[in-house]
Amino acid sequence: MPAPGKTLEIRTSPHILSGYSVDSIMFNVVLALLPVTAFAIFAFGLAGLLTLSMALVSCVLTEHLICRATGKPTTIGDWSVTITGLLYGLTLPPSLPLWMVAVGGVICVAMGKALFGGLGYNTFNPALVGRAVLQAAFPVAMTTWIAGFTAGRFTSLPSSTLTLPFTEPTVDAVTSATPLALWKFSRETTAVADLATGFTSGSAGETSSILIILGGLYLIARNMMNWRIPVSIIAAVFVLSGALHLVDPTRYASPVFMIFSGGLMLGAMFMASDMVGSPMTSIGCYLYGALIGVVTVVIRTWGGLPEGVMYAILLGNAVTPHLDRWFRPRVYGTATKEAAS
Amino acid sequence: MEDGTPCPLDTSTPDEIIAAIQEAGVVGLGGAAFPTHVKLKVPEGKFVDTLIINGAECEPFLTTDHRVMLEQSDDIFVGIRYLLKVSGAEKVIIAVEANKADAAEHLRATFPGDLNGSVELLRVKYPQGAEKMLFAALLGREVPSGGLPLDIHALCCNVATTAEIGRLLPLGRGIQERVITVTGPAVKRKGNYRIPIGTPLRFLLEHVGVEEDVNRVFLGGPMMGGAASSLDISITKGTSGVTAFTDSAAERTHSPVYPCIRCGYCVDACPIFLDPSLLGRLAANQEFSVMAERHNLMDCFECGSCSFVCPSHIPLVQQFRAAKAAVRKAAAGKTGAT
Numbered sequence: 053m054p055a056p057g058k059t060l061e062i063r064t065s066p067h068i069l070s071g072y073s074v075d076s077i078m079f080n081v082v083l084a085l086l087p088v089t090a091f092a093i094f095a096f097g098l099a100g101l102l103t104l105s106m107a108l109v110s111c112v113l114t115e116h117l118i119c120r121a122t123g124k125p126t127t128i129g130d131w132s133v134t135i136t137g138l139l140y141g142l143t144l145p146p147s148l149p150l151w152m153v154a155v156g157g158v159i160c161v162a163m164g165k166a167l168f169g170g171l172g173y174n175t176f177n178p179a180l181v182g183r184a185v186l187q188a189a190f191p192v193a194m195t196t197w198i199a200g201f202t203a204g205r206f207t208s209l210p211s212s213t214l215t216l217p218f219t220e221p222t223v224d225a226v227t228s229a230t231p232l233a234l235w236k237f238s239r240e241t242t243a244v245a246d247l248a249t250g251f252t253s254g255s256a257g258e259t260s261s262i263l264i265i266l267g268g269l270y271l272i273a274r275n276m277m278n279w280r281i282p283v284s285i286i287a288a289v290f291v292l293s294g295a296l297h298l299v300d301p302t303r304y305a306s307p308v309f310m311i312f313s314g315g316l317m318l319g320a321m322f323m324a325s326d327m328v329g330s331p332m333t334s335i336g337c338y339l340y341g342a343l344i345g346v347v348t349v350v351i352r353t354w355g356g357l358p359e360g361v362m363y364a365i366l367l368g369n370a371v372t373p374h375l376d377r378w379f380r381p382r383v384y385g386t387a388t389k390e391a392a393s
Numbered sequence: 394m395e396d397g398t399p400c401p402l403d404t405s406t407p408d409e410i411i412a413a414i415q416e417a418g419v420v421g422l423g424g425a426a427f428p429t430h431v432k433l434k435v436p437e438g439k440f441v442d443t444l445i446i447n448g449a450e451c452e453p454f455l456t457t458d459h460r461v462m463l464e465q466s467d468d469i470f471v472g473i474r475y476l477l478k479v480s481g482a483e484k485v486i487i488a489v490e491a492n493k494a495d496a497a498e499h500l501r502a503t504f505p506g507d508l509n510g511s512v513e514l515l516r517v518k519y520p521q522g523a524e525k526m527l528f529a530a531l532l533g534r535e536v537p538s539g540g541l542p543l544d545i546h547a548l549c550c551n552v553a554t555t556a557e558i559g560r561l562l563p564l565g566r567g568i569q570e571r572v573i574t575v576t577g578p579a580v581k582r583k584g585n586y587r588i589p590i591g592t593p594l595r596f597l598l599e600h601v602g603v604e605e606d607v608n609r610v611f612l613g614g615p616m617m618g619g620a621a622s623s624l625d626i627s628i629t630k631g632t633s634g635v636t637a638f639t640d641s642a643a644e645r646t647h648s649p650v651y652p653c654i655r656c657g658y659c660v661d662a663c664p665i666f667l668d669p670s671l672l673g674r675l676a677a678n679q680e681f682s683v684m685a686e687r688h689n690l691m692d693c694f695e696c697g698s699c700s701f702v703c704p705s706h707i708p709l710v711q712q713f714r715a716a717k718a719a720v721r722k723a724a725a726g727k728t729g730a731t
Binding site: 332381386 | 539611615617618622636652658665689697702703
């Protein structure tokens with residue numbers, strides 16, 4: 053029994069917490085991304101490793117330096133910038149010149165995150181902001197894809213990787229069109245088994261749908277991701293592209309192909325579901341996912357680009373605050389609009 | 394103990410019963426300690442059709458309702474008869490959480506044949522024991538924003554309160570003791586105790602034994618209970634539990650605060666569908682009137698679920714309490730000026 057003079061601590065209720073914390077959620081997202089990252093390095097060898105490392109280092113360093121420059125304690129310990137760095141690296145073509153990777157990494161964090169006020173305030177997914185700027189600035193380099201699983205991938209680099217800044221990159225490695233480009237420009241389909249396992253070309257981390265889904269399931273199981281978002285994106289893509297495919301299978305790709313190709317799986321699981329940029333209510337999440345899915349199919353089918361997931365998610369991010377405002381749940385004890393009128 | 398004037402069930406009028414309840418000093422024993430006789434006065438033009446007896450524990454950790462239902466069912470049924478007579482309700486529903494199936498079974502087995510009513514099992518989900526939640530779950534009715542249960546013809550009374558009415562009124566006694574859950578990581582002999590009102594907290598804790606390094610003691614449960622500033626205070630009628638934590642068990646609430654990441658956990662957690670995330674941002678900017686006028690701040694009953702789930706450890710409900718106080722103060726200032 054404590055002494056009579058013992059001081060008790062006084063706080064206001066609640067006195068217990070659920071145990072979730074921002075840093076543990078973010079760290080678990082990093083964990084969920086590790087299999088995809090490892091596969092990217094396995095598939096693209098040194099080029100993949102250097103691209104991902106440069107992406108990660110440039111993002112983390114930018115955040116750290118901005119915090120230092122603005123006189124705030126560094127925020128790299130909350131793991132959120134690690135996610136940005138990894139996701140950004142995973143969306144890049146593995147042969148992208150490293151200086152471009154670094155420029156994009158700075159843009160991700162400085163423009164996509166710090167400018168808006170840092171964690172929690174960024175309207176758009178920072179990784180996609182950096183990627184979108186690169187896509188506009190370096191359209192050729194951003195759409196030059198090397199083949200994965202080449203024999204010398206762990207001993208040699210594509211010459212483009214080490215291109216000096218502001219010089220034209222030359223690509224000597226075996227280049228290879230992505231499944232979506234093959235379909236768009238020559239109507240060739242890729243076997244779904246190859247798409248799901250990742251034995252195709254593409255951005256570093258978007259090729260293996262199975263590993264992406266595994267990472268997503270891990271986060272859903274731990275209640276660290278809203279399953280409604282990936283499910284509604286994939287469902288919207290499947291339904292819309294399926295309907296088009298039924299109309300004319302020679303002009304419109306099959307829905308299964310659409311789901312497993314390009315950046316859809318990575319975008320749906322890890323980028324659209326980013327908590328900061330996605331709606332908070334269930335109905336908002338369904339609509340947000342449906343919008344992203346529909347825009348993706350529209351860009352892929354009728355747009356000039358073979359891939360549209362990035363722009364679809366950025367558009368979804370922009371609509372999120374409106375979805376949150378329009379679909380606020382009815383508060384207990386307040387009449388519905390119909391009942392009130 | 395000397396008995397007062399008994400208030401027999403059969404021969405007393407509703408007004409006499411209400412007076413006897415007031416005389417006995419019965420208040421809501423769930424923790425709010427709202428005077429029961431005030432709640433029972435049904436104004437002219439209003440009526441009650443359903444009486445709900447709340448056996449859904451108001452807080453995690455607390456088990457007083459459970460023990461009362463198992464050990465005082467006879468008192469509860471007598472109390473129900475008094476309450477039905479006073480309120481004019483046609484039927485009674487005893488609400489029990491699904492994890493207390495033994496209590497529900499016992500009440501069903503002893504349910505008097507001439508009483509119109511039932512025992513209902515409810516999902517175990519804090520804050521199920523809040524009366525607003527019970528009305529929605531059992532009757533599908535919502536108390537209007539700013540209104541009273543009477544507006545939806547319902548009346549809710551805690552099981553322990555009901556049992557006390559049933560025990561005291563026939564004898565004409567006043568309330569002198571109550572059942573209290575004494576629990577928490579710092580307590581050695583956790584359990585439910587019948588404690589005389591006015592017992593010093595220190596005496597109670599000495600009796601049940603607490604760890605040397607106890608550093609936080611709450612009157613009530615861990616979600617809504619107030620922190621005791623000293624052990625030299627007394628147990629009151631509103632003390633439904635005493636929860637004690639040690640230094641080591643309390644570390645969780647010392648976590649750093651992060652910015653809101655819009656995860657939506659609080660939006661899912663809020664039992665009355667407020668947007669705690671938005672209210673939190675408004676509170677940080679001291680926009681109290683916007684919170685009250687446009688975002689239903691005053692409907693918040695401070696269950697604390699939003700703060701409990703927040704991964705950024707933002708003190709949401711704490712800010713809402715302060716905001717509500719500020720809004721009430723501003724309103725009082727206005728009426729005072731006219």
